[in-house]
Amino acid sequence: MGCNSCSTGKDGQPKGCKNNGTCGTDSCNKLTVFDWLSNMNLPNGEEPFDWVEVRYKNGRKHYYKNTENLTLNIGDVVATQAQYGHDVGTVTLTGELVRVQMKRKKVPFNGDEVLKIYRKASQKDIDIWVSAREKEEKMKVKARQFAIDLNLKMKISDIEYQGDASKATFYYTAEERVDFRELIKIFAREFKTRIEMKQVGFRQEAARLGGIGSCGRELCCSTWLTDFRSVSTSAARYQQLSLNPQKLAGQCGKLKCCLNYELDTYLEAINEFPKTDIKLETQKGLAVCQKTDIFKGIMWYAYEGEWANWFKITKDQAKEIIAQNKKNKKVASLEEFSADVVEEEHTKTNFENVVGQDSLTRFDSKKPKKRRNNKRRKSRNKRRKPQNKKNNEK
Structure with missing residues (x-):
């Protein structure tokens, strides 16, 4: 499904970028993995890996087995196995790199929990999928109001419909345990579908919703960061940053994940210094x-x-x-x-004009010079001349 800026075509592909670009409105390429094995051929006798990676709304990904031997490429919309009915998602990775990703994330290759791909999504599947996605925003407004009416200390951050519109998953965040049994009854009566409540952390909420960080780029957790490591205030102390919670906290309200990026380099450099507690x-x-x-x-x-x-x-x-x-x-x-420590003098770099000795302000409009009135000058001179003659006669 395309984002809000490029919309969706009849075949489920984005109209604007056609799954080739990156935009910041609804994550066409959120958490995308670059397939660096795509231009390499398999050895003779080796069969291609029959698992694919499928992405759903807001970066949610799962791995499915291609039991029907379908010819799948990145960007294809497929109908996948779900607990009840089927779901609809987009293929984001195929080939041997899927094996590498599954080993890294410790996804089992065999067992009862193996999910399958049913077929490539038909036009009917896509229509139901798109119509269900269009209901999510209105449902979220109503769901939040219902939670407020019941005085529940929770925040419903996102809603995701299953591809066949048979189930709606409500993602929420809460500081404490929440009894939402009455809320589920209201949701089922109002929305007339199967309801699933799923609690996520504040970092996971920011990753799902996305946004722009203080650095001016999209959030790392919503674009490429897949694991959330704990960040402590000692990371800021080692980097000699001011302990200002407004600057150190991200959109999730927790310490920024980027505080860990250069921490190892700082720790190696600090080891070369004597301990600060030594007098x-x-x-x-x-x-x-x-x-x-x-x-x-x-x-x-x-x-x-x-x-x-x-x-x-x-x-x-x-x-x-x-x-x-x-x-x-x-x-x-x-x-x-x-006294032996000499401060480094910052040498000023003299930039030369390689184009010529033209001034940068040569195109600026100059202020017109004030023209003196010649008539007034002549009249003043005539008045002064007779006075000079009288002074000479005296």
Whole structure:
């Protein structure tokens, strides 16, 4: 099914990008895996892998066995096996890469839980599927109102119809356990379909709904991130970020997943620095670490009782002082070490005009010069001349 900006054609394919582009309105290519094995041929005697990956609404994916030996390509709309009836989804991956993905996600190849692909979706299947998807937004508004009327502390974030419109799954988030038995009765009576309630976490909710992050790009969890690792405030401390919850929290209300991306690099760099809880012993007094600059390899120390005066030394100098302290030797003061640290002068880059010596403001409209009135000037001169003659006669 296409997104809101390109709509859906008769065969179920998007009209606008035709499943070749990426848009941010309804995730045509949400959580897409690049098939880097597509241009490689199988060895002689090897049969192609008979499993395919099928995506449903908002990045929900499952793996199905192609028992009917259908010729399936990426983008085909298929009818798949469900617990009751059938579901309709889009093929997102075929071939040997499906085997790799199933091993990575620990999906069993054999067993009673193996799901199958029935057929390629017919026009009737697609019509029912599209009409069911069009009802979801109106249902979500009513469902939220019903939950508010029952004073339930829950938020219904999304609704997903099954492909044959026989079941509707309500995704919700809640801080505590919610008794929604009465709510299910109201839903079944109002919407006249099978109801399934599914609780998701706040990160999973953000991944399903999508959005734009503070970096200006689409959310990582809704585009490529598949596993959610725990993020702690220590990740921000190691990277020397200000502990501002408004800047560190994402749209899910939790700490941003991107805080873990460069954490390993910071931890490796911090290992080269002496521990910040070690005090430097000098003849002038004990010095305590106040700040470190991982990129420049510089540390700032201040004497106890003189917290306003910071002295900048390199990490190698700090290690040298600590080594001398272990030998029961004290350096004279931090001033002699901080004097040796030379600040890097930022050289200004002189850009040359490769086109010519033309000014950047050459096309700007110049202010017209004020023209003096010649008539007024002549009249003033005539008045001054007779006065000069009288002064000469005197």
